[in-house]
Amino acid sequence: MDRVDVRGADAVEPVPGGAVRRRRSAAVTILVTLVAVGFAGFAALRGFGLERGWPLVPALAFTPYALGGALLAATAAGLLRRRVPLAVLVAAAAVLAVAVVPRAVPFGISGAGGPELRVMSLNVLGGGADAGEVVGLVRDRGVTVLALQEVTPEVLDALSAAGLDDLLPHTVDHSAPGVHGSSVHAAHPLADLGDLAEGTEAFAMPRAAMEVPGYSSPVEVVSVHPQPPLAPGTMDGWRGGLRALPGPDGAEAGAGEAGDPLQRTGLRILAGDFNATLDHAELRRVLDAGYVSAATVHGQGLEPTWPVGGGLPGVTIDHVLVDASMGVGSFEVVEVTGSDHRAVLARVTLPEAR
Known part of the structure; x- marks a missing residue:
């Protein structure tokens, strides 16, 4: 006697390791988001001149390096298809670039x-x-x-x-x-x-x-x-x-x-x-x-x-x-x-x- 599959045509086989992959994806999203928030905060400090006290004042000395880091982080966010963190990182990089890039452009008397x-x-x-x-x-x-x-x-x-x-x-x-x-x-x-x-x-x-x-x-x-x-x-x-x-x-x-x-x-x-x-x-x-x-x-x-x-x-x-x-x-x-x-x-x- 033939066996009948009673799960129906729309049944989905469980994917081995699917829960693990979802957890890993969520962890990556959280990590990229935290990085984006960090660069956004740094850009706000620089853009609005909000640095007060130690260690924020010495940290601001490294703003040109923060610009490079924000660009690298934005590239990574784009490759990982994290759109919201990507948008935040692009905005942070733009603020930092406006502050930093003019110093490399000759201008004056x-x-x-x-x-x-x-x-x-x-x-x-x-x-x-x-x-x-x-x-x-x-x-x-x-x-x-x-x-x-x-x-x-x-x-x-x-x-x-x-x-x-x-x-x-x-x-x-x-x-x-x-x-x-x-x-x-x-x-x-x-x-x-x-x-x-x-x-x-x-x-x-x-x-x-x-x-x-x-x-x-x-x-x-x-x-x-x-x-x-x-x-x-x-x-x-x-x-x-x-x-x-x-x-x-x-x-x-x-x-x-x-x-x-x-x-x-x-x-x-x-x-x-x-x-x-x-x-x-x-x-x-x-x-x-x-x-x-x-x-x-x-x-x-x-x-x-x-x-x-x-x-x-x-x-x-x-x-x-x-x-x-x-x-x-x-x-x-x-x-x-x-x-x-x-x-x-x-x-x-x-x-x-x-």
């Missing part, structure tokens, strides 16, 4: 018609940088203004012995033991206008008024070095250092007392180890006052300056910021033996005398 200054800044790592190499770089590049950070008296002695005083005979010396000192050196006469740093733990940020031959008014140079945002306890010092930086127009509080010669000009150059990238809202606030980054004028705003030889990906925390009326003829980043920072060099032209 290359020449302003006035005298030329060749500006160099370097964090000498508390004396670790090779003094002879620093002086050689000043000589070879024809540097006329040098801003140094983490300068000790011993560093200045070594630089002097290597011949710096012959090239840049004028100095505003705010050197100090350890990593707290800074200085400004120039081929032209300098006047010490004091220090922007406040507090016993602050790093020196000397202001110097420079008399430029053939120019009607002095130009102020600041050697910039706020505290690094390495721990929760350093955040106030980091933020305070950046907020102490004067705008380029000479009109804000703290720009100088009545009779200060800088009140007759508005030209300032901020050069140094800012311990901040252009992804930090605090540094963008400085730029919004009327400065431009010399690096971005030549599309080199993503060139890393720190750390050299470290385990972290390179970030751009050393800058030369100039009054927006100045021209930037060239920009260069150079490695110096013994320092964990690269030197930054900019050829700057002042606007025609006003």
Whole structure:
């Protein structure tokens, strides 16, 4: 007698392992969604300038790498056909790209018609940088203004012995033991206008008024070095250092007392180890006052300056910021033996005398 299949024609055979595959699919969806949410949160922090405190502030320094990660994650989400996470990742990548990509596109004034200054800044790592190499770089590049950070008296002695005083005979010396000192050196006469740093733990940020031959008014140079945002306890010092930086127009509080010669000009150059990238809202606030980054004028705003030889990906925390009326003829980043920072060099032209 023939057996009859009583399950009917529409019966479906159970698929071995089907439940396992469904669980795996759900796990992948959850994972991709969490990744998308993470990148979206990072993009929101950057886009709206919402970073507050540690560790968000140091994390924002790696925004260019986050853009690369968001693009890779979006590609993976597309291949996995997770449409909602894909849309979120594409939006996050777009926000980050708007912030990052312009730094790689040359834009700005290359020449302003006035005298030329060749500006160099370097964090000498508390004396670790090779003094002879620093002086050689000043000589070879024809540097006329040098801003140094983490300068000790011993560093200045070594630089002097290597011949710096012959090239840049004028100095505003705010050197100090350890990593707290800074200085400004120039081929032209300098006047010490004091220090922007406040507090016993602050790093020196000397202001110097420079008399430029053939120019009607002095130009102020600041050697910039706020505290690094390495721990929760350093955040106030980091933020305070950046907020102490004067705008380029000479009109804000703290720009100088009545009779200060800088009140007759508005030209300032901020050069140094800012311990901040252009992804930090605090540094963008400085730029919004009327400065431009010399690096971005030549599309080199993503060139890393720190750390050299470290385990972290390179970030751009050393800058030369100039009054927006100045021209930037060239920009260069150079490695110096013994320092964990690269030197930054900019050829700057002042606007025609006003």
